[in-house]
Amino acid sequence: xxxxxxxxxxxxxxxxxxxxxxxxxxxxxxxxxxxxxxxxxxxxxxxxxxxxxxxxxxxxxxxxxxxxxxxxxxxxxxxxxx
Numbered sequence: 432x433x434x435x436x437x438x439x440x441x442x443x444x445x446x447x448x449x450x451x452x453x454x455x456x457x458x459x460x461x462x463x464x465x466x467x468x469x470x471x472x473x474x475x476x477x478x479x480x481x482x483x484x485x486x487x488x489x490x491x492x493x494x495x496x497x498x499x500x501x502x503x504x505x506x507x508x509x510x511x512x513x
Contacts, residue, residue: 444510447465458492459495462479464478475506476500477508478493478505480509
């Protein structure tokens with residue numbers, strides 16, 4: 432098993448954010464997200480929280496995703512998580 436350092440995890444997280452933004456998976460208030468399609472019922476969404484995002488920004492991002500997509504769940508990921 433590979434034990435990633437904190438710096439490597441942070442770099443990987445930033446790459447995920449950059450990829451999401453590149454392909455347009457970003458809310459109007461600049462919160463990047465990823466998702467897993469669960470089937471005809473919708474998808475599970477993961478907001479990629481950057482250090483400058485406030486709770487209010489995340490709340491607005493969640494509202495937009497619920498408005499624009501078929502949502503089964505929304506979770507928030509940070510660079511401290513895998």
